[in-house]
Amino acid sequence: MNLELTIQNAVIDAVKALYQTDVTAEQVQIQKTKKEFEGDVTVVIFPFVKMARKSPEATGQEIGEYIQGRQSEISAFNVIKGFLNLSINTSFWIDMLNEIALQPTFGNAGVSENSPMMMIEYSSPNTNKPLHLGHIRNNLLGFSISEIQKANGWKVVKTNIVNDRGIHICKSMLAWKLFGNGETPASSGLKGDHLVGKYYVVFDKAYKAEIKQLMEQGMTEEEAKKNAPLILEAQKMLLAWEQNDAEVRHLWETMNGWVYEGFDATYKQLGVDFDKIYYESETYLEGKSEVERGEKSGAFYRRDDNSVWADLTGDGLDEKLLLRADGTSVYMTQDIGTAKLRYNDFPINKMVYVVGNEQNYHFQVLSILLDKLGFEWGKSLVHFSYGMVELPEGKMKSREGTVVDADDLMEEMIQTARETSEELGKLDGCTEEEKAGIARMVGLGALKYFILKVDPKKNMTFNPKESIDFNGNTGPFIQYTHARIKSVLRKAAEQGINFGTKIENQLAISEKESYLIQLIAQFPAVVKQAGEEFSPALIANYEFELVKEFNQFYHDFSIMREENEALKKFRLQLSASVAQVVKTGMGLLGIEVPERM
RNA sequence: GGUCUGGUAGCUCAGCUGGAUAGAGCAACAGCCUUCUAAGCUGUGGGUCUCGGGUUCGAAUCCCGACCGGAUCACCA
Numbered sequence: 001m002n003l004e005l006t007i008q009n010a011v012i013d014a015v016k017a018l019y020q021t022d023v024t025a026e027q028v029q030i031q032k033t034k035k036e037f038e039g040d041v042t043v044v045i046f047p048f049v050k051m052a053r054k055s056p057e058a059t060g061q062e063i064g065e066y067i068q069g070r071q072s073e074i075s076a077f078n079v080i081k082g083f084l085n086l087s088i089n090t091s092f093w094i095d096m097l098n099e100i101a102l103q104p105t106f107g108n109a110g111v112s113e114n115s116p117m118m119m120i121e122y123s124s125p126n127t128n129k130p131l132h133l134g135h136i137r138n139n140l141l142g143f144s145i146s147e148i149q150k151a152n153g154w155k156v157v158k159t160n161i162v163n164d165r166g167i168h169i170c171k172s173m174l175a176w177k178l179f180g181n182g183e184t185p186a187s188s189g190l191k192g193d194h195l196v197g198k199y200y201v202v203f204d205k206a207y208k209a210e211i212k213q214l215m216e217q218g219m220t221e222e223e224a225k226k227n228a229p230l231i232l233e234a235q236k237m238l239l240a241w242e243q244n245d246a247e248v249r250h251l252w253e254t255m256n257g258w259v260y261e262g263f264d265a266t267y268k269q270l271g272v273d274f275d276k277i278y279y280e281s282e283t284y285l286e287g288k289s290e291v292e293r294g295e296k297s298g299a300f301y302r303r304d305d306n307s308v309w310a311d312l313t314g315d316g317l318d319e320k321l322l323l324r325a326d327g328t329s330v331y332m333t334q335d336i337g338t339a340k341l342r343y344n345d346f347p348i349n350k351m352v353y354v355v356g357n358e359q360n361y362h363f364q365v366l367s368i369l370l371d372k373l374g375f376e377w378g379k380s381l382v383h384f385s386y387g388m389v390e391l392p393e394g395k396m397k398s399r400e401g402t403v404v405d406a407d408d409l410m411e412e413m414i415q416t417a418r419e420t421s422e423e424l425g426k427l428d429g430c431t432e433e434e435k436a437g438i439a440r441m442v443g444l445g446a447l448k449y450f451i452l453k454v455d456p457k458k459n460m461t462f463n464p465k466e467s468i469d470f471n472g473n474t475g476p477f478i479q480y481t482h483a484r485i486k487s488v489l490r491k492a493a494e495q496g497i498n499f500g501t502k503i504e505n506q507l508a509i510s511e512k513e514s515y516l517i518q519l520i521a522q523f524p525a526v527v528k529q530a531g532e533e534f535s536p537a538l539i540a541n542y543e544f545e546l547v548k549e550f551n552q553f554y555h556d557f558s559i560m561r562e563e564n565e566a567l568k569k570f571r572l573q574l575s576a577s578v579a580q581v582v583k584t585g586m587g588l589l590g591i592e593v594p595e596r597m
Numbered sequence: 598g599g600u601c602u603g604g605u606a607g608c609u610c611a612g613c614u615g616g617a618u619a620g621a622g623c624a625a626c627a628g629c630c631u632u633c634u635a636a637g638c639u640g641u642g643g644g645u646c647u648c649g650g651g652u653u654c655g656a657a658u659c660c661c662g663a664c665c666g667g668a669u670c671a672c673c674a
Contacts, residue, residue, distance in 0.1 A: 026614095034617070044616060046654065056654085082654085083617060126674075163674065280674090307672070316600080317670090324672050331674050360601060361669050387602090388667080395667095424636065442636085454610065457602080459667065461609070470636050472622035473610080480636050488633050541611060544621080551637065560633045597636080 003041065003096075004030050006071065007086065011043055014066040019051040032518055038078055039085030040093075040514055046082045056082035091505035093514045094570065096521055098502050101577050107523040107584050108151040117155040117347055120146050120384075122354035123272070124161050127259045128168040129197035131266050131406040133389050133396065133462060134356070137451050140590065141386055142354040143272040144452055144536040147588045152531035157346055160274045161338060164256055165281040170237040172196050173251050174230065175203035185258050191407065193262030196255050206230055269410050271444070271590050276345075278338060287337025288329050290373060291322045299372040315368055317361075322369075335366050336373070343377065350380065352534075357385040357457070384534050387459035389451075404464060410444060416468045417443035417476070426597055441592045442476050448591050449475030453540035473544050475591055478582060481547045481554075483597040485579040488559055492572050495560075499572035507570055512553050516574060519546050523581050527588065536589055543585045550578045 008028045015023050029044040045060045052059040060079035064086070068074045076087040100106055122142020125131060131139075146156045176183070176199040185192045207230045214224035225231070240248040267273065291308055294300040300310045300322060308323040322333050329337075342348060353363060363383035370378030388395065396403045418439035421427045427435045450467050454460045470476040492499060523542070530538040559575065562568040586593050 029616075031616085037617080042617090046616070049654075081617060166674070168674080318599095321672055326672090328672090330672065334674085356668095357602075358668055359674095362674095364601090385602095390667095420636075424634095426634080426636080450609095458610090459603075463609080466609080466623075469623075472636095474622085474636085476636055477622095480634080484634050484637085491633060537611090541621090544611090548621080552639095554633090555638050558632065596634085 003073070003088070003092070006073065007041060007043065007067070010067040010071050011063060013070075014063045015048055015051060018062055018066060019048070021048075021051040023048070023051075032515070033085050035515065037080060037083075037085055038087065038511075039076075040088045040511070040518065041086045043084040043086065044082065045079075045084050049082070060084040088514065090507060090509045090514065093509065093517045094503055094505035094507060097517050097570075097573060097577060100517075100520060101500075101573055106577075106580060107527050109153040109524075111150055111153060111155050115153050115155045116349040117157065118149050118350045118352060119157045119159055119342060119346060119348045120149070120352045120354065121159045121161060122146075123267075123274070124163065124355070125263065126163045126166075126168055127193075127196070127256050128172045128200045129398075130191070130193040130262060133404040133406065133409060136270065136406050136409070136447070137386060137389050137460075138354055138356070139267070139270055139272045140448055140451050141384070141456055141536065143270075143590045144588060145352070145354070145384065145531075145534050147590060148527065148531050148534075148536065148539070151527050151584075151588055154350075154531075157276055157348070158274045159276045159278060159342070161278040161280060161283070163280050165241065165252075165284065167234060167238055168200070169252065169256070170234045170241065171203040171207075172200040173248075173255055174234050174237055175199040175206065176255065177251065179206075185261070191262040191265065192258030192260070193266070194407075196259050196262075203230065203234075266406055266410075269407070269444075271592075278341075280334070283338050283341060284329065284334050285337070286341055287333040287335070288323065288327075290336050290340060291329070291333055294322075294369075294373050297374075310365075310369055310372070312365065312368060317365060317368070320365055320369070332362070332366065332369070335362075336369060339366070339370060339381070340375070343375070348377075350382065351377065352382040352384050354384045354386070357387055359383070360385055382534075384456070386456040389460055389462050392461060392463050404462070409464070410447065412464075413447045413468060414439050414443035417446065417470070420470060421597070438594050438597050441594050442470070442479060442597060445475035445479050445586075445591045445593075446470060447475075448589060449478070449540060452536040452589050453544070455537050456535060475586075476597075478543050478547050478586060479591075479593050480597060481551060482579055482582045482586075482593040483595065484554070485550075485575045485582075486595050489572065489576055489579070491560055497569065497572065499569045499576060501569075503570045503573055504566050507566055509567075509570065510556075512549075512556065513571075513574060516546075516549055516553060516578070519549060520577050520581055523585065527585075530588075539585050539588055543582060546578065546581060546585075550575075 007030055008025050011028045012023055015021055027047045031042050033039040033042045045056060045063060048063065049056050049059050052062065057079055060082065064077040064079060064084050068077055073088050073092045074086050075089045078085050120142060123135065123139050125135060146158050150156050179202055180199060183195065185195050188195055190198065207228055210228040210230055211221070211224040214228060215221060219227065237248055241252060291300060295302055295308055300308050302308050305325040307321060307325045310320045310322055312318060312320060320332060321330055323329060339351065342351065355363065360383065363381065367378055367381045370381070391402060391404070393402060421439060421442065427438065430438070446468065453473065526538060526542045530536065557571060559568060559571045562571060583593050
């Protein structure tokens, strides 16, 4: 029972009968009738006026008359300018609501044994400092699109490649060794990742001081940066790490261990997780052999200094280094290796990288290189590219101390939610445990929704003060509506009203109600589109529209005071369906919805 | 400079596969709590959809150009 399809076919038939012209389904544009006009569904009739050789109004009238006589769902129609507005029988809407309410997984296609598999890489942190606001956007987007793809029938493997080796972690290690006095997370009370991050900053400060000193002794800035004792020492450490020096390896394992404990806590609080974690220390040597194979096959070439390059000028790009003259690999080489590794480890049908838009070029190149190496999946890699998070003062700069720390931010959101809830008296009569749970759901809901509602590909501004907002187009507004519906449903259950059964369709329902049903019915299509476009924002904005619409409805009717029992059951059923779609939709965004708040 | 990307209300954003009078939220102002949760609802004010051309019945939406902003073009990852 697809309304759009039915009407589309009816219009095609009408045009053929009336004007002896065949039109395709694409030419029949159908949309929800705008609220200010009468009717439920609108057909745009401009495409047919030439065939009819009549005015838009006359054409609309003719088509309207033709299809009303033949389609029982259509109870009335009107024509305004070139728009044919059709009113649909209330019994049709009630049938539709009945159908929706009987589907336990409405809007979520679910995964089956032979579903295709999608691997989604996200998060991918460095182990030298804690997660910040930019990572939050990455993690939320990665988690959300994973959920959305699952709802669209993909098996999803969430993966994280941890950048656990390299000069950056050596810097933290060195600073800790020199200035740390054996400080540990336990002794300092600091979260592991914060402790390691602290020493990264210590290194940077000391390093800068050395540079300054060397410059005063007459070196240029460039020379000073290369020759400062600290950086030389850090490079020595990296070399020792690569040669498996026992002491360095031990320190590295210890400090990374601290970081992982810290990251785990942050991930847990954010509500994200992974199915498979790759560590760069275990994969960074992959890819070299692939590049060498590519050189033999002629896809890449070797220069006189022994470095290996790919010439992409034919693709409108530059030349790209793949192996240094000393034979070591670069970022791109590693990514070639890990891509191959992943396709060996899992039967992947699609690989998605959730990585910021500053790496657009990198992934464009990666895709071409893999293709040149003969991997049939090379071209099909998806770089899910998202924009930067900026602060009102501009970009986050760690040097200027304007980085918004992920843990601090989440804590602040939860705290504010707690205070606001208490001010409003929402938490009266709750146990301490319930209070904490609600504050957590609301605070994090606000943060997640704020970030996910904006188009991923756009840069966004995050105002830490203003974003702690629970009014308007926010997560808490949606959560609140859910809680209120649940409250009504509880009350109905107490009174023993059974609204879970089929609703009779001899009812007079309002246009607002049929509009709501139409909106609910749209949900699966929204989920599908969100999957195709990798856009949690689509779902977020849909949820807001639905909830806003419901709130208006809610204020127009007193469900529990309704005396017509059949109508009361219908409205309860409608409310329950809205709550269901809210819960499912918010779930796709990784946002929990409380039963009460 | 090359490539990519964005420019919609004072602010944050929807709308962009062309359709009706361009929508929300925030902020401002005015109303609504003896009725299922007021984190709500209703109303008012606020727009040269950056600018200029083109395509057509119709353009915020598509095309071309200009202007402004961001990213990137590393033997960093």
